Amino acid sequence: MRKLNRIGGAAAIAAALALTACGGGGASGPETAKGQESGSDLSKLISINEKPASDLQQGGKVTLPLGNIGPDFNGFSNNGNSADNSALQIPMNPVAMNSGGIGGCWKVDFKGKVTPNPDFCDSVDSEVKDGKQTITIKVNPKATYNDGTPIDVKAFKNTWNILKSPDAGYDIVSSGAYEFVDSVEAGSNDKEVIVKTSRPVFPVDSLFFGLIHPAVNTPEIFNEGFNGNMHPEWMAGPFKLDQYDTAAKTVTMVPNDKWWGQKPVLANVTFRQLETSAQIAAFKNGEIDAMSANTISLYKQLDGTKDSDIRRGQRLFAGGLNLNAQRITDVNVRKAIFAAVDREALRKVRFNGLNWEEPSSGSMMLLPFSEYYQDNYPVKETGADAAKKVLTDAGYTANANGIMEKDGKPAAFKISNFGDDPTTLAVAQTLQKQLQAGGMDVGIDQRASADFGKVLGSREFDLSISGYTVGPDATDAVKQYYDSKVNENKLGDADLDKKIADLASIEDNAARNKAAMDVEKEHMAKYYSMGVVFNGPQISFVRTGLANYGPSLFQSTSQVPDWTTIGWVKK
Template structure:
């Protein structure tokens, strides 16, 4: 699975932006999505005029049940029918979650409802689903069982596909989908713009067993965890680099989907998408009559929530919280945001490792957290990993710089041959240490955090500007690597095995920095069956990579604070079961009045 990226600070779910919607990354079944840094969630009942209730992230051995708040109800106790409207930071334009341009938390949130067979990161996708604690079990809507046998150093995985599993156009979900997924994601054809090959290069063959609904997978070396494979399946019609890379731009291809809801209407001009129950769905039928997604900047979400136009939104900054506090017919749900990030450096543009090390050194991470969480009454352990949260039993703090501050940053640059020019900017061979921080969206806390980082880096002798972008541009900008540095990060899962390759492999990672020695360690650790030993090996790779290459610097994780319409059931901070806050789309609905 791939981690999705999160937007900067403001929003919701897969590459994540520090401001807006989240995009997927560490491993929650699939590639980590990239996300903006600003998305938060919450637990408990409504807020007070003085701000959110005090809450804190959990350290090692913490009680993760305190990080979940969904108003859980059985579907039979809910009002049949009804509709729910949810905001996203961006809808499309690329709807292929397996590609770099489509690998976002927002895309995963959308696809979880209408196409869970193809969700490549999140709490459910393809053959797998996760519980709140991050334990993976087969998703029986698509894969009734997944069994593994290791003999003579090689592994055979047998997958029994649900006989009823069928794409919306009537094509059976069978061996062809599994073979297509492997052929594309193993990375042998560089023309496919995939996020990460993950464990697929270790697969030697994917063949039919007793029927096309039995899949026999053989590997060159054992692969762990098993959910590294076939978390998300690629439809056989996606059969060329052109279709994969460009065929989903503005086109969802609902005929190639399978899920509890189906596409009813997509209006690219109005930036809305509506889904209704899928009459061809063989699984549990949804409670709701319809779900609508609206693309909205955070400022527009505030008015929409107050006016009853949307039914939930994240309030991950004090500015958002105060504007929403006291809204009629609403409550606050608080928990842990599955996000790790801060300094997402594009090493393809900030190419000098000395400049990247100076960035890590100049940053006052505690000061950034104070700005980011100002007024939210949120405390958390210092974030020192891109791959695991501090409450994980496998977590370790891998931040590579101990002596920080402007003087220490200038010394890093001086030792690398930089000297101050007439303006006080450190330069080498006539080239200044100059770059921009991309800020997404219109949330004032996101901008304040970016400006604080800018001042810290300027004090360290670097020429740093701000590149202001709209929230809707987040996925495109980060996916196409059209930035120098952004306050963003990735969704975090319960296991570091996939993310270590996605982030730190010299060939698979977006930054393309690393070395053969680390690549071998990454390849070898995938065969370690013991979860603790394998994750320890992954964390050691991260520690070594950070200290050599300085490409991604963790600063914070953060809470998930969600304002939710009173009576909405089975929605809210859900930890690993659902980064998009909907643990099960079939049970999302309204309490009976």
């Protein structure tokens, strides 16, 4: 499942991640770096100050910022589907988190290779016979939720029952491959899970990358029960909730005495909800131990901070144009938006002073360095005149104020901008001017960082400069974004839906991803709902001595490859 992300600023360590090694930099900005294309040596793209646990102090505390904490803590629901929520809960609840390099039965290495996570699943075996698939999962005998409930076939069956269809009343982000599962039953015992499908499902790790506690068994609990309540009793992980202070907007966690896996090095982890400007002061004062500085204004304010390192890479992020088709209902207006945008100009504003170059990206699902990537951006002729032509051809004419309108209705909407970073605001203002030049009446709806999850989850926006985390395989993303029954805009058609359903049965990775990319190309050219303006760098300022933290590619979208090994180097 892809997680929602804001475009930048310090907006959270939760932002999706990154690509090259440490960078220095003085007043002129950081050293030159660039986004990678296919064939790159991705082993060079990790910057975490890697150390074995034996080299670290036992105990200690780490404090990290988030753009927003809550209010909905259900990561499987639309309202809880954010990178911030994922980053917050992974230390406490890796059994459930369906992103961030770990979740349920699976874990991901930095190149994107997925293998069973032995903390929860000892093995996962798949057999296809007569066009149907049987998947056998052997669950770790020690795996248990905090409330004492065994992690066994009941959790797997409950996960399937909730996620298999958006029509059951559960506000799920996507049904993924669960609609093709026929049954989930116990094998020789409740710790052996036998999954049978109506058609083969690939990759197999598209199933049970996150498990839902059996007690979450009604739409009411799923949709409303996590508002303001994390339900730590339904979690399982190396840390446990110590305190959630709604007034101070902090979450504190400590080692979980019920955890059967490797014990964490740290004695305390704290997350604080902070606006970007507050994060700057907190990092310089030593109150937080890391923050993102993905704009030049942030970089210059943090550069030279005592006892800090700079760890640099590329965000695993795609986006920029996130349109709400339920409010911008005319596809011609949406197409005109795509046509009006000068993506190169927006990237220059966004990356001004960062010495960052990247190929122009044209996919929401894969980054240009993926061997499966193709450019699917649906508009070739761009600029103000191109946008006006789109609208003119659709029957729009300019009114007395120069705004294109049809049947008395102007092409009018607002851009929602989140947070107080000046660069992200400058990007929104530049986009506003580009769209206005294309004959559209465009305002800016300025919101706090803390509003991001609520506004995007409840679709209270027209256009947002936001996007999603990017994974190594497009199979899940193509359904989440482009299946008409699943995507938040409800855009699509039966032909595309069939192509999406069929591609999940293609075992060959290259062929399956090619089919997914072709669906994206066709959907973008028909419906114009999401478009990529940039991917971007990840630049993290990190307290000197913090080990196993930083840009980690696919191993962690929250910059912590393993919450049991993050800690402080012995002095």
